[in-house]
Amino acid sequence: MVEAIHTARLDLQPLEPPAARALVEGDSRNGRPWASGYPLGSSLLRAELTLAAAARKLALRGFGSYQMIRRADGHVIGDVGFMGPPDATGAVSVGCGIIDDARGQGYATEALTAVLAWARGQPGLTCVLADTTRSNLASQRLLERVGMHRVGEDGELIYYML
Numbered sequence: 590m591v592e593a594i595h596t597a598r599l600d601l602q603p604l605e606p607p608a609a610r611a612l613v614e615g616d617s618r619n620g621r622p623w624a625s626g627y628p629l630g631s632s633l634l635r636a637e638l639t640l641a642a643a644a645r646k647l648a649l650r651g652f653g654s655y656q657m658i659r660r661a662d663g664h665v666i667g668d669v670g671f672m673g674p675p676d677a678t679g680a681v682s683v684g685c686g687i688i689d690d691a692r693g694q695g696y697a698t699e700a701l702t703a704v705l706a707w708a709r710g711q712p713g714l715t716c717v718l719a720d721t722t723r724s725n726l727a728s729q730r731l732l733e734r735v736g737m738h739r740v741g742e743d744g745e746l747i748y749y750m751l
Contacts, residue, residue, distance in 0.1 A: 599660060600658040601700055601704065629687075632667070655700075666688050668686050669685040669686075669703075675711075679715030702735050720747065721749075722746060723742075723746075738751070
């Protein structure tokens with residue numbers, strides 16, 4: 590079982606298959622109340638990826654999704670994490686989503702910094718990748734704030750690497 594990651598203000602709880610199933614079904618009775626605006630579309634996508642990995646018996650080994658639980662009130666305010674374990678080259682993709690009311694308060698930076706720190710300690714990892722749209726300036730600033738570097742663009746997408 591994957592351990593939670595703790596930051597100054599957040600508990601990053603791994604999204605295990607039972608919680609992912611409940612999330613997809615809209616059931617918030619997992620002991621973690623949802624803040625208004627949660628789940629996000631990306632939360633549901635991450636839950637589906639978790640369930641697909643479980644169905645294929647793929648061990649994510651921490652390279653899955655984590656729910657951001659704001660310690661001040663115990664509410665889930667977003668998700669952060671990876672799109673699966675490193676590929677054959679050692680690359681992994683990361684992403685983050687947070688409810689509107691929690692934006693601009695440093696939570697996303699805190700969460701993304703913590704999962705990147707965890708990832709740096711994992712054997713075989715060569716790089717972390719991310720992408721965002723040209724119009725998502727907040728996401729671009731977040732990726733740069735956590736140390737990721739812009740490495741390319743393609744149409745509407747901008748690509749980052751650490």
